[in-house]
Structure formats: structure tokens, C-alpha cells
Amino acid sequence: MCKRNIIFFVIAIFFCSAKSESIPTLLRDPFLPATAQNQLADHRESPLLSVWIPVYFATADSIKSFLYDPTLSLLSPRGKMHYDAKTNQIWVQDDAAHLHEIQSIVSHLNQSGPQFLIKARILTLDKNYQKELGVLFSTQNQTNNPTQSLNMNMPQNTDQFGQFTLTISKLSENNLLNMQISALEQEGHAKLISSPTLMTLNNQAAAIESGAEVPYEEATSSGATSVSFKKAVLRLQVTPTSMFDHRVLLHIALNQDKVSALIVKGVPAIQTQQITTQVILKNNTTIVLGGILEQSDSVQKIGTPGLNKLPILGGLFNQKTHQIIQQELLIFITPTEVK
The missing domain is CATH 3.30.1370.120 (Ribosomal Protein S8; Chain: A, domain 1)
Incomplete structure (x- = not known):
């Protein structure tokens, strides 16, 4: 008689996340x-x-x-x-x-990360005096420019708002920067708008804001009028990230708001320009954001008192001057890691 053996295989699978019941x-x-x-x-x-x-x-x-x-x-x-x-x-x-x-x-x-001291200087500079600070910004790429730059062109209405071109440059030497800015201020070619200093944690944003609030009137539900405000500011947000070899990764968000000539139902329109970018630099190195151009036209009349009001001949004693002033907004950022 032939005998047959039957073998059973049992595979048990256990799940650690099984319910207690x-x-x-x-x-x-x-x-x-x-x-x-x-x-x-x-x-x-x-x-x-x-x-x-x-x-x-x-x-x-x-x-x-x-x-x-x-x-x-x-x-x-x-x-x-x-x-x-x-x-x-x-x-x-x-x-x-x-x-x-x-x-x-x-x-x-549960461990503390590095902290960063963010120093920023916001100033306006006459376009012809950029070389005094060791930076040269332009709306066109320059092959001979020793600085590392990143141009982002955003065409705008240059007659009213100027041209918004974000350019980034690194300055290798920071010792003479304050002296150079002070000298240009004394000569009337630069104006320091703000010089804030902030402390922030690694991977945490630090925001710098400079500008004004524009008042306007609006009607309430009762029929009366009230004064409200809209912000027209330059806002800079910097998020530092510590990297290897004493380097810092900066996440930069730049926002510029300006009052437009357009008014809708009594409310002034705000022109908004935004750019975000990233850059890697060594610790305690200054980076410069530029390319925000401002242009203003001024017409001045100069005349000889008395003679300039003579009929017909008065125009010979009048002089009209037309001056175009072009300035650039520069933002200097210096991140320093604090142990």
C-alpha cells in the first residue's frame, strides 16, 4: 500500500501596529x-x-x-x-x-541651532557714483564686471515708476564700506534711509520694512467718511540657512510697493513689484541688492528780476533748466553667524 505524506506550510505575518483588541x-x-x-x-x-x-x-x-x-x-x-x-x-x-x-x-x-545677526543698510545713491562703493549695476550683463550678479529685468513704466531690475553683487571687503557711504552722504550723492539690525534663528525669516502708509477717505455704512491707510513700503525678508565651510544660504524676498496715479473709487492703487531669489556667500560677507532705479525730472526757471516780466523782450531774460536725476536704491545685507 502506498503512503502519502502531507506537509502543511504556515506563514505567520505580524503587524506592529495591530490594535490591542x-x-x-x-x-x-x-x-x-x-x-x-x-x-x-x-x-x-x-x-x-x-x-x-x-x-x-x-x-x-x-x-x-x-x-x-x-x-x-x-x-x-x-x-x-x-x-x-x-x-x-x-x-x-x-x-x-x-x-x-x-x-x-x-x-x-531638542538641540539649539545657530543664530544669525542680520545687518542691513538701505540707501539711495546717485547712478554715477556706484563705482565709489565698488559695485556696478546695469540692466545689461557685463562680462568684465568682477562682481557676481544676477539680473532679473521687470519692465515697468519708467516715466512714472522707474525700472525695477534686481541685481546681486558680493563685496569682498567690508572695512571701508561705512566710510565710503558716509563720504558719499556728506557730498550729497547718497542718502541712508534705514540701518536696521536683527537677530534670527537658523531657517527663520527676518523681515525689514521701510516706507509709509498712504491715507485715503472711504465711506462707511452710515454714510459718513473715515480715514483708512494703505501701506506703500519696501519690504525685505531674509531667511539664513547655515551650511558647510562657514557659508550661509540666504533666501531673499524683496517687495516694493508704490502709490500709483490710478485712483479707483477714491482709493489709490498700489503698484507691487516682487522678486525672490537665493544666494550662497561666506559668513560675515556683505551682499548688495541693487537695480531699483528711480528717475525724477525737475524744471527750474531762472530770470532777471524786473526784466523777465517785460512784454515781448521778457523771454530774453528768462532761463529754463531741465534736470534729470537718476538714483538707485541699494540694500546691503551682512549675515553673521553667532555661536
């Missing part, structure tokens, strides 16, 4: 190996511990969101987690093994 069913499975049954029983019977974990260099909410990521599976099926925004702490309840892993991860994230 499914564990008793797994434990009663006759095909489940004894070692796996013991591990599941230990997991179910491990005592729950509770800890408060302080967060120093981030928000507890952001750390909690990271730990709750379902792809990481940091909590056991019985684990719980909450955060207290007032004290910036995280409360975790879980078994000892999971608590140890969570505390290790939070300890790694």
Missing part, C-alpha cells in the same frame, strides 16, 4: 508559534508609564506632529500623546521600550 485573537491562534505568543503577551501586559518631556528649541505641537507620523510607528497600540502649549511640554504614556525610543528622538531634535 486583536491581540487576544492572535494569542488563541493554534498556528501561532509559542515565542510569538509570549512576545505579544509581554507587549499587552507591559505596564504603562507616563512622562513629561520638555521642548526647548521648537514648539511642542510640531514635535508631537512629527512623533505622531503613522509611517514611523513610534507609539504602541496602547500609547497616547498630548502637548501643553503653555509650558511647551509633551506628555507621553506608553510602555518602557517605546518611551525610551521617543525620549531618544526628542533629545536629538
Whole structure:
């Protein structure tokens, strides 16, 4: 008589994220190996511990969101987690093994990054005196220009608003910069608008704003009029990122708002120009943003008193001068990493 042997293959697949109510069913499975049954029983019977974990260099909410990521599976099926925004702490309840892993991860994230001191100088400079500061900006690329520049042309109405061309240049020497600016100010060729200094954290934005609020009248629901304001400012936002070899990556967002001659229902229109860019430079190096051109026309009449009012012949004693003044707005940014 021929005997046949039948062999059964049993493949057991376990999921760490199984719900706690499914564990008793797994434990009663006759095909489940004894070692796996013991591990599941230990997991179910491990005592729950509770800890408060302080967060120093981030928000507890952001750390909690990271730990709750379902792809990481940091909590056991019985684990719980909450955060207290007032004290910036995280409360975790879980078994000892999971608590140890969570505390290790939070300890790694709970470290201070570098800080940056951002110095900025905003000034207007006569177009013909750019070389005095060691920079040369133009709306056209120049192959012989030793500075590293990035030209972004945004054609605008040059008669009213000037031309907006963002150009970036790096200055290798900062020692004489303040003296050069002061000398140009004394000669009347430059005017310092603002010189703010800000402290910010790594990968955190620092904003610098300079301008005015334009008042206008608007009607209320009761029929009366009230005065409201619209901002017309130059806004610079800088986000520094620490890199290798003492270098800094700057995320730069430049926004220039100007009052337009267009008025809609009594409300002045604001012309907005925006540019964002990135640049890498060495620590404590000055970068210059230029290319925001301003042009103003002035007409001046000069006449000989008395004679210039004579009929017919008065025009011979009058003189009219037409002067075109072209200035450029320069923004100097110096990031310095503070240990």
C-alpha cells in the first residue's frame, strides 16, 4: 500500500501596529508559534508609564506632529500623546521600550541651532557714483564686471515708476564700506534711509520694512467718511540657512510697493513689484541688492528780476533748466553667524 505524506506550510505575518483588541485573537491562534505568543503577551501586559518631556528649541505641537507620523510607528497600540502649549511640554504614556525610543528622538531634535545677526543698510545713491562703493549695476550683463550678479529685468513704466531690475553683487571687503557711504552722504550723492539690525534663528525669516502708509477717505455704512491707510513700503525678508565651510544660504524676498496715479473709487492703487531669489556667500560677507532705479525730472526757471516780466523782450531774460536725476536704491545685507 502506498503512503502519502502531507506537509502543511504556515506563514505567520505580524503587524506592529495591530490594535490591542486583536491581540487576544492572535494569542488563541493554534498556528501561532509559542515565542510569538509570549512576545505579544509581554507587549499587552507591559505596564504603562507616563512622562513629561520638555521642548526647548521648537514648539511642542510640531514635535508631537512629527512623533505622531503613522509611517514611523513610534507609539504602541496602547500609547497616547498630548502637548501643553503653555509650558511647551509633551506628555507621553506608553510602555518602557517605546518611551525610551521617543525620549531618544526628542533629545536629538531638542538641540539649539545657530543664530544669525542680520545687518542691513538701505540707501539711495546717485547712478554715477556706484563705482565709489565698488559695485556696478546695469540692466545689461557685463562680462568684465568682477562682481557676481544676477539680473532679473521687470519692465515697468519708467516715466512714472522707474525700472525695477534686481541685481546681486558680493563685496569682498567690508572695512571701508561705512566710510565710503558716509563720504558719499556728506557730498550729497547718497542718502541712508534705514540701518536696521536683527537677530534670527537658523531657517527663520527676518523681515525689514521701510516706507509709509498712504491715507485715503472711504465711506462707511452710515454714510459718513473715515480715514483708512494703505501701506506703500519696501519690504525685505531674509531667511539664513547655515551650511558647510562657514557659508550661509540666504533666501531673499524683496517687495516694493508704490502709490500709483490710478485712483479707483477714491482709493489709490498700489503698484507691487516682487522678486525672490537665493544666494550662497561666506559668513560675515556683505551682499548688495541693487537695480531699483528711480528717475525724477525737475524744471527750474531762472530770470532777471524786473526784466523777465517785460512784454515781448521778457523771454530774453528768462532761463529754463531741465534736470534729470537718476538714483538707485541699494540694500546691503551682512549675515553673521553667532555661536
